[in-house]
Amino acid sequence: MVKETDVLIVGAGPSGLALAVDLARRGVRALVAEKAQGLFPGSRGKGLQPRTMEVFHDLGVIDAVLAAGGRAPMGLIWKDGERTGAYDMFDRAEPTDAEPYGEPWLLPQWRTQEVLLARLRELGGDVAFGQEVTAIAQDAEGVTAHFAEGGAVRARYAVAADGGRSTVRTALGIGMEGEGVDPAPMLVADVRIPDLDRDNWHMFAGGDAGYLAICPLPGTDDFQLVAQFTAGSPDTSAEGVRALVATRTHLAADQVSEVRRASDFRPRAALAARFRDGRIFLAGDAAHIHSPAGGQGLNTSVQDAFNLGWKLGQVLRHGAPEALLDSYEAERRPIAADMLGLSTRIHRGESRRGSATRQLGLGYRGGPLASGAAGALAAGDRAPDGRCPDGTRFFDAFRGPHFTLLAVGTDAELPQELPDVVRVLRTEPYEAYGKGLFLVRPDGYIGWAGQDTRGLGDSLVRVTRC
Known part of the structure; x- marks a missing residue:
């Protein structure tokens, strides 16, 4: 059996879901194929920048996002079990008529994806979970993708939104150009620590071992823990995370009542050599991989989708010239490159989380449509x-x-x-x-x-x- 659709979206992360929502309200048929059995369960990309909040306003999910999230708390510095200082993680800005969302908004990634999926279903769309794309080919008229579970789909266009290890990007032979941002591996975990106050973003200087930070996640009982490892490899087991907390903070291991999820990674910055191959486009982490510092990755990914969605809609539903689609790479790749540089500088302590991270100053002056x-x-x-x-x-x-x-x-x-x-x-x-x-x-x-x-x-x- 070969299904037919207008657009195949591979991956149900933030970029894939945002694109599906945008296409659904344009009357464009889209199939979202996600190899996992459900949405990503972690908090990983927890910071929404003001420009992304404006995108969510347009997509009709801003009320849900505001209800579920909250402001980023002040950073609280700990040393030897004592509070030694506080500082603001961001240069904050008051909302104005012209810029109604003044500062970042914290929302666990899993909740952002839930909000987008609910909106997609409200518009009559959905995600096909447990559908892994294993092969993809294209011709002058469309794209054909085959699934590991059997069957295939035929689409006018396809979008690879399947993450940093994108199967589609690999199949197309599109390389990633980049560098390691930090030789030290990192651990990120979602934990519950009932005895730790939720009014602050807790910072623990780890000395030679590396830093550790624990941030409360609004709308949940969870904290996101991020730790650097200057030596050795992170132990992502529940026992390993508890031992880490006990070693680097004033908290005891048993005060971590639950370790809900933990994973490790090495921060790197990489950019796809191109964002389009014929009828197939790359979006989100499939096109650019960021250090999490500064909260640029998820936001740049959602904005990829917002840029591509209206162009696909114009071509597929309103007879716009197909050449319009060429502007996607021309507009988005330079933006992604700039944001990768910003994320890397913030990670290395060379830049502060200032006005540039809010992404309100990004634009397309000098671009093909301006x-x-x-x-x-x-x-x-x-x-x-x-x-x-x-x-x-x-x-x-x-x-x-x-x-x-x-x-x-x-x-x-x-x-x-x-x-x-x-x-x-x-x-x-x-x-x-x-x-x-x-x-x-x-x-x-x-x-x-x-x-x-x-x-x-x-x-x-x-x-x-x-």
Whole structure:
């Protein structure tokens, strides 16, 4: 039996699920194939950056994310069983009209994936668990993938969102270019320690042995433990994790009431040589592998999906030229490279978790879809939030599979006929934009800007029906 679908998504991690949600609301059929029997159970990628929060607003899951997570607590430094100081892990920023999510939000990765899966099912989609892709091939018309359990699927396009050891990327022969970030292996574990306060992110300097940090996970009874090993290999057994806590902190081994999950890894930074091979795309960890420092990996992965989703939707449902899909690699690979460098510098203590980690300044100026400038912004910039005089929030007007032609503080004449996928919104002058016309893409970036409509038609041709 050969199933048929528009898009095959290999992997049900954050990038795969975010892409599936975006495609589902666009009416694009997608099959999400996940080789595991369920969602990833660990807390690994626990920090959501403000730009990802904006993506989740657009995908319709922000209320669930806010309800389930919480602010990152202050860092508390311990030495010899005594509290010796405190510091903030992040440069915090208050929310504003233009940037409504000011600082990172803590949410265990497993909970983020649960929220996305619930939204996918709400939209009529689902994940095929226990379906391992073992072979994949493509031709001029589509992609055929075979499963270990038997059977195959035929899709117009496929997306490898199957992690750092991507089977699909390997099958395509796409190499990863990178380096080891730190020669010391690390351990990450989800633990329960009832006697430890949950108001702080606990830091223990390990001296020559390496550091250990214990962070409370909002909405759960768990902590995430991260430890560096300058010598030897991590013992990921429950007994090994308890012994580690007893050795490097003032806590006794039996105060760790439960070790729910533990694994080890070596921090590295790697970037795929390309993000596209014909009809197959790479997204998330399959395309870039980060050190966990600074919380850039999961966030960059979700934003990969958000960039690719609307482009697949335009080609498959709205007759846009297939050349639009070329812009995915052109836009996302440079961003991933920059974020890899940032993660590595933070891991090595060369940079602080500052404004760059929030990812609100990322954009596509000079990219293949960016044209023009007006007011305070240029094409390729992130489109700020704001409010119209009637109280309409910009982000709510942008939400969905459409483009928005935003007229800010101008009476400039607009075309009498626009593609069905373009909506018009007029508002008063607004400092975050200045005055002008702005074509906001479905992923919340400005595709075109100008004081009048010259050039608008050419930009629309690149992203809508030929």
